[in-house]
Amino acid sequence: MATKSENAKTTKGKSSKAAKASPSKNGKAKVPGPRKERAKKEGLRDGQVRILHVLSKAKGAMPRAMLAEKAKITVGWACNFIGPTDLAKRKVTEERTGFPSLMSLGAVKAVRDEELNENQYVITATGKKLLANVVKDRPDAVRPRADR
DSSP: OOHHHHHHHHHTTTHHHHHHBBTTTTBBOOOOOOOOOOOOSSSSSSSHHHHHHHHHHOSSSSEEHHHHHHTTHHHHHHHHHHSSHHHHHHHHHHHSSSSHHHHTSSSEEEEEETTTTTEEEEHHHHHHHHHHHHHHHOOOGGGGGOOO
């Protein structure tokens, strides 16, 4: 069995990842295969439902950062769930994520606030109907995962 000093000598000059890499039986490093396709999930994601719920309770328009905070999701996911305002970017994002954004579904509308120089979002009548249907089927989708 190797001592600590012998181990230090063998890994000297190598990054910690290189030292931890485990070769396969034939001595070559393992290479991950192609990504498996996930089954497409129908309907709204829980984060989208929470965004709609927050917007339905709001008195006016809200920016993405505030929506993310109140819906208890990250700002990055909020961007994916709401969708970019630019249609070309939105199509690319939806292909990458695999689900339609709230803007594409017509559930959310962007309102430009020139004073703050940012987009703010309001729920539409379509969004209110979507929220009512989802809450009827999945009432726990409105609560964040930590509270479930």
